[in-house]
Amino acid sequence: MTYLDPHGINADLHSHSTRSDGVLTPEALVERALANGVELLALTDHDEVSGLQAARRRAQELGLRFICGVEISVTFAHKTVHIVGLNIDANNQVLLESLTAIRTGRTRRAQVMAQGLAEYLNKNTRASSALAAFQGHLSDEQLAEVIYAGALQYAGNPDLISRTHFARYLVECKLCKHLSDVFLHYLTPDKPGYVETSWASLTEAVSWIRQAGGQAVIAHPGRYRFSETEKIALYETFKELGGEAIEVITASHTREQYSDFVRIAKHFDFLASRGSDFHGPYESRVDLGEVGLLPLLPDSVIPIWHNW
Incomplete structure (x- = not known):
């Protein structure tokens, strides 16, 4: 050979x-x-x-x-x-x-991620964030919809929304300067937007x-x-x-x-x-x-x- x-x-x-x-x-x-x-x-x-x-x-x-x-x-x-x-x-x-089955699980995870982020942000308003206009004025469920829609706009495939899409949206909102900062503060284990998932x-x-x-x-x-x-x-x-x-x-x-x-x-x-x-x-x-x-x-x- x-x-x-x-x-x-x-x-x-x-x-x-x-x-x-x-x-x-x-x-x-x-x-x-x-x-x-x-x-x-x-x-x-x-x-x-x-x-x-x-x-x-x-x-x-x-x-x-x-x-x-x-x-x-x-x-x-x-x-x-x-x-x-x-x-x-x-x-x-x-x-x-x-x-296809895995992607279905990803969609459910993304919805729970949005909810976790909304609940945290409604309790921790940051004036520097573009989300500040919503925080305290929308219910957790309504803010979760805003965050989910924001992440979705970065997803070229609506059937596959990942942590990276949420990170890009939160950088756009000026919650953090870099994607790595979003992961560090919001999307890793024990952080508000992290959702433990059972994969294949x-x-x-x-x-x-x-x-x-x-x-x-x-x-x-x-x-x-x-x-x-x-x-x-x-x-x-x-x-x-x-x-x-x-x-x-x-x-x-x-x-x-x-x-x-x-x-x-x-x-x-x-x-x-x-x-x-x-x-x-x-x-x-x-x-x-x-x-x-x-x-x-x-x-x-x-x-x-x-x-x-």
């Missing part, structure tokens, strides 16, 4: 469009990737594959090699983990039905991806706050279920962590993936395929695309 030289290909296998919480349309995402020198691109929207056809069509027009993907929300050890599926059949019925199981996510002919990848493994025992359990369980790879190079990892995940990939015999987790200009830590900040895979690991 001939492996592609990991030093010779700029692959970005983790990105988002307006079909989930990205700010670029699928077509614009492809165009930006090509302009940035990406040679192999995957669109991996959260729990959604409706942007893949448009992205693939545009990639074919431009001569960019494109891979169909998805990022599935999973609950493992009472925490949220993201599993990327690469090289999937976007028309697989099992996958489509399963993702790891078993389900890996099974759906494999049934769709794809390969399962643990996204940004350095982001999860697991104990060492839980980390090992995640890798071992994932491997036993047929999971094949982890993201070694990702914008969520520090340069020091790259070597850690090279070691983990080799220890568990995982293939290695690389992706920016790009959501949009001025919002993401790393641009699509930005080699200066997102190094190519080292030659000590086998890239997931080696036999595509």
Whole structure:
């Protein structure tokens, strides 16, 4: 078998469009990737594959090699983990039905998030916020409707409203200056807009991806706050279920962590993936395929695309 030289290909296998919480349309995402020198691109929207056809069509027009993907929300050890599926059949019925069920749960979560934010803001008026005109004058339920509608206007896909859409709206309202501040103060555990959610199981996510002919990848493994025992359990369980790879190079990892995940990939015999987790200009830590900040895979690991 001939492996592609990991030093010779700029692959970005983790990105988002307006079909989930990205700010670029699928077509614009492809165009930006090509302009940035990406040679192999995957669109991996959260729990959604409706942007893949448009992205693939545009990639074919431009001569960019494109891979169909998805990022599935999973609950493992009472925490949220993201599993990327690469090289999937976007028309697989099992996958489509399963993702529809997850998105229904996302809609319910968004409604509860809006309610939690409204209740908090009605008790904690901030004159600097554009919401101040509503606070104290609307009931919690009415303010929740305002906040939900505000988040919805940022969602290119009304069936998928995420925390990021709420964050963008609250920045617009000048409640915070940056998205990261909104997450820190309002949308993380124990904060007023955070809603604990039971997502798909790891078993389900890996099974759906494999049934769709794809390969399962643990996204940004350095982001999860697991104990060492839980980390090992995640890798071992994932491997036993047929999971094949982890993201070694990702914008969520520090340069020091790259070597850690090279070691983990080799220890568990995982293939290695690389992706920016790009959501949009001025919002993401790393641009699509930005080699200066997102190094190519080292030659000590086998890239997931080696036999595509």
